[in-house]
Amino acid sequence: MTDFFKGIPTIKYEGPHSTNEYAFHHYNPDEVLNGKRMEDHLRFAVAYWHSFAWPGGDPFGGQTLQRPWFGETMALARMKADVAFEMFEILGAPFYCFHDADMRPEGASFAESKRNLEEMVDYLGEKQSTHKTRLLWGTANMFSHRRWMSGAATNPDPDVYAYAAATVKANMDATHKLGGQNYVLWGGREGYETLLNTDLRAEREHAGRFLQQVVEYKHKIGFKGSILIEPKPQEPSKHQYDYDVATVYGFLVQFGLEKEVQTNIEQGHAILAGHSFEHEIALATALGIFGSIDMNRNDYQSGWDTDQFPNNHVEKAVAFYEILRAGGYTTGGTNFDAKIRRQSLDPADLILSHVGGMDTCARALKSAAALMADGGMEKARANRYSGWDTGNAKALLTGSLEDAAASVTAKGLNPEPRSGRQERLENLWNRFV
Numbered sequence: 001m002t003d004f005f006k007g008i009p010t011i012k013y014e015g016p017h018s019t020n021e022y023a024f025h026h027y028n029p030d031e032v033l034n035g036k037r038m039e040d041h042l043r044f045a046v047a048y049w050h051s052f053a054w055p056g057g058d059p060f061g062g063q064t065l066q067r068p069w070f071g072e073t074m075a076l077a078r079m080k081a082d083v084a085f086e087m088f089e090i091l092g093a094p095f096y097c098f099h100d101a102d103m104r105p106e107g108a109s110f111a112e113s114k115r116n117l118e119e120m121v122d123y124l125g126e127k128q129s130t131h132k133t134r135l136l137w138g139t140a141n142m143f144s145h146r147r148w149m150s151g152a153a154t155n156p157d158p159d160v161y162a163y164a165a166a167t168v169k170a171n172m173d174a175t176h177k178l179g180g181q182n183y184v185l186w187g188g189r190e191g192y193e194t195l196l197n198t199d200l201r202a203e204r205e206h207a208g209r210f211l212q213q214v215v216e217y218k219h220k221i222g223f224k225g226s227i228l229i230e231p232k233p234q235e236p237s238k239h240q241y242d243y244d245v246a247t248v249y250g251f252l253v254q255f256g257l258e259k260e261v262q263t264n265i266e267q268g269h270a271i272l273a274g275h276s277f278e279h280e281i282a283l284a285t286a287l288g289i290f291g292s293i294d295m296n297r298n299d300y301q302s303g304w305d306t307d308q309f310p311n312n313h314v315e316k317a318v319a320f321y322e323i324l325r326a327g328g329y330t331t332g333g334t335n336f337d338a339k340i341r342r343q344s345l346d347p348a349d350l351i352l353s354h355v356g357g358m359d360t361c362a363r364a365l366k367s368a369a370a371l372m373a374d375g376g377m378e379k380a381r382a383n384r385y386s387g388w389d390t391g392n393a394k395a396l397l398t399g400s401l402e403d404a405a406a407s408v409t410a411k412g413l414n415p416e417p418r419s420g421r422q423e424r425l426e427n428l429w430n431r432f433v
């Protein structure tokens with residue numbers, strides 16, 4: 001036991017009227033909503049990088065957070081893992097996620113970095129055997145070190161492509177060994193700054209072949225989890241190849257991977273792409289590539305990726321409604337890709353930020369589940385499209401453009417517009433949030 005969270009109790013559900021800040025007010029893991037326990041609906045994960053590896057810097061200033069485990073030694077990496085699992089236990093978090101660079105020190109060579117990773121995987125494996133927390137997903141950090149400056153799989157230097165392949169292979173092995181349920185690839189620096197020095201076609205083709213190799217390796221090692229791409233439109237690169245869900249889908253189809261790879265959708269990335277979070281979830285569901293979510297909130301004015309904890313349950317309810325419509329998660333979950341603000345120095349801030357985020361999501365889920373159980377929204381939607389239930393309407397889709405044109409004259413069609421009833425549906429929403 002470390003004493004980092006000394007005096008902080010295990011967080012329990014006490015209900016909406018409790019005034020205890022060290023309690024859940026909405027997240028009640030065992031409460032059943034629409035036939036499923038809340039914990040199984042939400043599948044919360046803590047992100048190693050924000051909570052245990054981030055020093056609190058911003059573009060104008062460096063480290064604000066001082067943690068006893070900061071430093072590049074294996075002993076400190078083990079202390080970090082000890083603290084991490086203490087936090088998972090305090091929160092009752094069922095899952096966590098990591099990049100290699102979050103949990104092992106960088107070595108002087110690839111071989112040393114890999115050895116450090118493998119030792120930490122064994123250490124985390126021991127931790128998992130005495131705790132309930134499991135690995136939701138693993139990933140590789142291929143954006144922080146200067147070698148990735150011009151990209152990983154899209155780097156003009158083939159040696160970097162090879163290094164990226166070795167890095168992802170090591171991280172897939174690590175994820176597989178720890179029983180991870182997904183493997184995530186966020187583009188990091190897979191994009192470009194200027195067309196003046198970029199062969200866009202070659203970079204996309206290399207990224208496509210790289211992803212095919214990842215899928216081939218998944219099947220070779222018998223990894224049963226999902227491979228997920230995390231879209232983001234810009235930052236760090238000016239132009240990122242995995243801009244949004246629609247762009248990723250086109251990329252997957254081009255390389256024959258649309259049945260093999262799904263998406264990890266992040267609220268803040270959706271906002272940066274000019275979309276809403278729920279749009280990205282609904283589109284991924286419609287395309288059959290919805291996998292998991294990175295839960296956070298972006299500041300709507302700042303225009304960059306602020307990765308704050310969610311605190312608006314009304315907004316998140318729309319997202320959870322789309323997840324329920326998708327049938328819920330299979331291997332996915334709700335990963336808090338969210339960090340405390342750089343002035344939030346106290347160990348308690350780390351815990352209470354997650355408590356607030358979990359409560360916000362639970363409250364959103366309760367609203368979404370109640371609306372789903374009510375059925376009014378789905379009834380209204382079905383009614384709006386009910387014209388398509390007739391045989392004549394279906395024939396429009398199986399026939400030709402000329403057949404459809406002929407039906408207009410034959411039937412003397414003169415369609416009368418019908419109300420979209422948006423405000424009435426918004427009023428229905430408001431009864432549940």
Ligand code: XUL
Pocket residue numbers: 099139184186230232266294305337
């Ligand atoms: C970056 C981001 C990453 C990915 C994992 O914006 O969201 O933390 O989630 O590499």
Ligand code: CO
Pocket residue numbers: 186230266294337
């Ligand atoms: Co993310």
